[in-house]
Amino acid sequence: MTIQDATQADLPGILSIYNDAVQHSTAIWNETLVDLANRRAWLAERVAQGFPVLVARDADEVLGYATFGAWRPHDGYRYSVEHSLYVRTDQRGQGLGAQLLTALIERAKACDKHVMVAAIESGNAASIHLHRRLGFVSSGQMPQVGCKFGRWLDLTLMQLTLNPGAQPPIA
Numbered sequence: 001m002t003i004q005d006a007t008q009a010d011l012p013g014i015l016s017i018y019n020d021a022v023q024h025s026t027a028i029w030n031e032t033l034v035d036l037a038n039r040r041a042w043l044a045e046r047v048a049q050g051f052p053v054l055v056a057r058d059a060d061e062v063l064g065y066a067t068f069g070a071w072r073p074h075d076g077y078r079y080s081v082e083h084s085l086y087v088r089t090d091q092r093g094q095g096l097g098a099q100l101l102t103a104l105i106e107r108a109k110a111c112d113k114h115v116m117v118a119a120i121e122s123g124n125a126a127s128i129h130l131h132r133r134l135g136f137v138s139s140g141q142m143p144q145v146g147c148k149f150g151r152w153l154d155l156t157l158m159q160l161t162l163n164p165g166a167q168p169p170i171a
């Protein structure tokens, strides 16, 4: 297994994992399945914005992926990013999520980011546990801000400050 930047060849694997999460989970609060063209445009946009898309790959198979983008669009948030992380259903519980998130944290540091934000459905115990284990702390609870599968969803916000004590840039 290797963790590398995603290429076009990884898009079918990413698509399948993404659509599975849309269809069967509250990990992502979308309800619309997407196609390969959608993921191609998404990857191109991430790359153009200088954001990483990492895949965990075994031979040609995508086992999981992780990425971050802007947390909020305003200038003042430019040192913060919000990430997402998906491991294929049949590959969970073997440490892959931890490896992907660890690699993503390193990339955020290399991109000179200051804070990583995770917005997690409050019932997602595995994700909350994993983030806590890698140093994220809870920074907010937002009851009933989401809705999927006919029920309200609560959001748990967690954050990791990458370089505590760093002075903010002057400009």
Ligand SMILES: CC(C)(COP(=O)(O)OP(=O)(O)OC[C@H]1O[C@@H](n2cnc3c(N)ncnc32)[C@H](O)[C@@H]1OP(=O)(O)O)[C@@H](O)C(=O)NCCC(=O)NCCS
Binding pocket: 021, 025, 027, 084, 085, 086, 087, 088, 091, 092, 093, 094, 095, 096, 097, 098, 099, 118, 119, 120, 121, 124, 125, 126, 127, 129, 130, 133
């Ligand atoms: C969250 C996710 C990325 C974790 O991936 P993974 O490969 O299973 O993660 P790991 O095996 O590295 O670690 C999982 C940890 O959660 C723990 N865990 C699993 N289920 C749990 C549960 N129900 N309650 C508490 N902890 C749980 C495991 O024991 C493990 O902890 P440990 O290493 O301390 O023993 C994966 O479950 C996933 O893709 N979920 C769907 C998408 C998602 O929720 N993404 C995150 C959105 S913010």
